[in-house]
Amino acid sequence: MSDQKQMKKQRVTVKDVARDLGMSVATVSRAFYPGAVIAEKTRSTVLERASELGYRPNPFAQSLITKKTQIAGVIVSDLPNPFYPEVLTEMTGKLQATGMNVMLAVAHEPEKIDEAVELMLSYQPDVVIILAVNLASDARERCESAGAPVIFFNRLSADGLGYGISCDNEAGGRQAADHLIDQGHTKLLYVSAFLHASTNVERQKGFCERAIERGVEPPQIIEAGRFSYEAGYAAGLDTKQLAKPIDGVFCANDIVAIGFIEGVQEGLGLRVPDDISVIGFDNITMAGWPSHKLTTVAQPLDLMMSAAVELARALASDEKVEARTQRFAPGRLIERNTTKNRLPKTGDIK
Amino acid sequence: MSDQKQMKKQRVTVKDVARDLGMSVATVSRAFYPGAVIAEKTRSTVLERASELGYRPNPFAQSLITKKTQIAGVIVSDLPNPFYPEVLTEMTGKLQATGMNVMLAVAHEPEKIDEAVELMLSYQPDVVIILAVNLASDARERCESAGAPVIFFNRLSADGLGYGISCDNEAGGRQAADHLIDQGHTKLLYVSAFLHASTNVERQKGFCERAIERGVEPPQIIEAGRFSYEAGYAAGLDTKQLAKPIDGVFCANDIVAIGFIEGVQEGLGLRVPDDISVIGFDNITMAGWPSHKLTTVAQPLDLMMSAAVELARALASDEKVEARTQRFAPGRLIERNTTKNRLPKTGDIK
DNA sequence: CTGAAAGCGCTTACAG
DNA sequence: CTGAAAGCGCTTACAG
Numbered sequence A, B: 001m002s003d004q005k006q007m008k009k010q011r012v013t014v015k016d017v018a019r020d021l022g023m024s025v026a027t028v029s030r031a032f033y034p035g036a037v038i039a040e041k042t043r044s045t046v047l048e049r050a051s052e053l054g055y056r057p058n059p060f061a062q063s064l065i066t067k068k069t070q071i072a073g074v075i076v077s078d079l080p081n082p083f084y085p086e087v088l089t090e091m092t093g094k095l096q097a098t099g100m101n102v103m104l105a106v107a108h109e110p111e112k113i114d115e116a117v118e119l120m121l122s123y124q125p126d127v128v129i130i131l132a133v134n135l136a137s138d139a140r141e142r143c144e145s146a147g148a149p150v151i152f153f154n155r156l157s158a159d160g161l162g163y164g165i166s167c168d169n170e171a172g173g174r175q176a177a178d179h180l181i182d183q184g185h186t187k188l189l190y191v192s193a194f195l196h197a198s199t200n201v202e203r204q205k206g207f208c209e210r211a212i213e214r215g216v217e218p219p220q221i222i223e224a225g226r227f228s229y230e231a232g233y234a235a236g237l238d239t240k241q242l243a244k245p246i247d248g249v250f251c252a253n254d255i256v257a258i259g260f261i262e263g264v265q266e267g268l269g270l271r272v273p274d275d276i277s278v279i280g281f282d283n284i285t286m287a288g289w290p291s292h293k294l295t296t297v298a299q300p301l302d303l304m305m306s307a308a309v310e311l312a313r314a315l316a317s318d319e320k321v322e323a324r325t326q327r328f329a330p331g332r333l334i335e336r337n338t339t340k341n342r343l344p345k346t347g348d349i350k
Numbered sequence C, D: 001c002t003g004a005a006a007g008c009g010c011t012t013a014c015a016g
Helices: A002-006 A014-021 A025-031 A040-053 A059-066 A083-097 A110-121 A138-145 A169-182 A198-213 A229-241 A254-268 A301-316 B002-006 B014-021 B025-031 B040-053 B059-066 B083-097 B110-121 B138-145 B169-182 B198-213 B229-241 B254-268 B301-316
Strands: A071-076 A101-106 A127-131 A150-153 A163-167 A188-192 A220-223 A248-251 A277-282 A295-298 A325-328 B071-076 B101-106 B127-131 B150-153 B163-167 B188-192 B220-223 B248-251 B277-282 B295-298 B325-328
Touching (some): A025 A040, A059 B059, A071 A083, A083 A301, A083 B083, A101 B083, A110 A138, A127 A138, A150 A301, A163 A301, A169 A277, A188 A198, A188 A229, A248 A254, A254 A277, B014 B025, B014 B040, B025 B040, B083 B127, B101 B110, B150 B301, B163 B301, B169 B248, B188 B254, B254 B277
Parallel strands (some): A188 A248, A248 A277, B071 B101, B071 B127, B127 B150, B188 B220, B188 B248, B248 B277
Antiparallel strands (some): A101 B101
16 A cells, blocks of 8 residues: 555556557547547547546647647735735636646745746746736846746836736726815825836826815825835834825725824824725725725726736737737725715705 | 747757757756766866856756656645735745745635646646645545645645644644633633634644643634634624633634634624733734734744755655654744733732 | 667647 | 657667
8 A cells, every 4th residue: 555655657648548549649639639630539539538548648748849838927026915915816716717827936035036937937838927016127028038928917017018917007096086085185195115116106196196186285105115014004103204294095005005004003093094094905805804994996806817817828829919908997996994084064064 | 129029039959059069969968967977077068058058958858758847736725814825925935946846726616626636737746735724635646646745734634644744733722721821811712713624623622621631611612614814703703602701712723813803893892802812823924913913823834834845855856755744843822912911910919 | 978869748740 | 531750858778
């Protein structure tokens, strides 16, 4: 019994199936390709017997010839942001449903991303998906020169090349501004995260421009520096040093908002939403928990992920894809307990 | 320019390097194998020129011969528990540092895990690591019969086969009991999660046995059903229906504890730690956040992950590994703000 | 120490 | 519609 465990079962190959069926390996092979020229009857015989024998084509041997690996390389680096683990697991499931496998590259420190990418590229992924905000842009070039087109998820590449899937962050920022202003806030603050991340830049732009359009003082800005709980927390403490008072805050994303709220409550003794209102962006799972009940601009994640998976499939099949970037309308603003209407009650006015 | 993007750069092969150097492919190949018989001078010449030409061995062609893929398959399924994403990303980094690549299989519904595993196995991973609490145990057999030894992380397999890395959950449960009792709690509750998970069973055993040893009433038990925030929250509400009052609670893990605390505070208006003390298990990142400040039994994660990676490396190299399971002492109990000393002050006694 | 040759498991023109 | 043969990029006995 312990012997059995030592000896690896010999893998069943085309040759075995061919011999068993008295056919050539070519015929057996053809049965597995929908496009191949083969009698329908032969195909079904082969397929049936093959599955009885437990045969599955060896993808390594296949890819040696086809130059296709059915592998999607996924690069993840923005670890303190729960948004990405959620996307990673969800998207992996979807990719697998289309027959693609996910090879994961994780970089804790930005400096080590190069090694991780290099290792991954040696497996010749058909396509690479980047779930990472802070990636040196030459990673894209390296992937593409290794033959793998690159999809940026929730982000545009710095140089505008590569494919991109994201939502209209600017419109999201405008929604946040409208919501705060509609509810009577006039002293706004934007909590910025990674300075050059397109998500950050766009959300800030939409928020600030809309505030000005609405005739409110231009929002003040605090730079948290990262998309993390800790950065948000520190930003919360920093509000103490602001030149002017604030009553409404829009944070670069949910995890920053959650940290910010804690910083402001724990560190400064302010109350959310009684003293200030706070809005996040993403609608990560945690935002809905009773512990946080964060008002936030949802991302249309299902749409975005489906688009990414479809794009990955198309690129992996060498289909021509015209649109380099796809933008989705941001989801609705989800109102929970971190914002509050500061307008005088209509009853009071009358 | 857009043309360049279309044509994939031809990959450099051994043949190219051999031709360039006027050597045989065999010699070039040998330069890449530390054990191979080759003049040291030849090796360095080859290695240098190879890297100039941008040559990297094709792992698919290699594995066709060596039967080794350098791939570690990782199966993840327990998604609502943040513990696993944390481990996944951390461990992936460590595996990559040893030259192994991670192929990910995610199963959202337990029924779909089979497909995911099957797809992954077609890539012949050298070893499979299971980061999932609720996995049908025949997945192990399938992996092993495909030639991939299986490592269970943070869990023992149901049938005791396969390799396992975990911490001494029973000792952890005892620590929790001791801490609560030392601080004057006498009316204990254990919040159980997935009923048959070894982690759950062992933590419960240690906690309850120690409570009895210490002469306290046997803890009451609530079954939350899952390792999730929601399950913990529901369990919190369920305390209302308990036969006897409680003052100290040990939850199956952190995410259950965090949910439980919210359930109890939001739903029942109790205060933690003033009315009841709560202890978790794992010490996930979130447990340290000001929002939660959860008292918890830490897992010795660094040790566990290093052991898992080393074990993976050894198994992938066909080394004989004697110990099927490795247990580490649980980390220390980290006291934060969800527990409170209920003993009368020493001053009062005097 | 090095090279020529066989072969890993497959796919795909090319004949028939 | 099917089969024999070449070849993908590599490694590894086997000679020399």
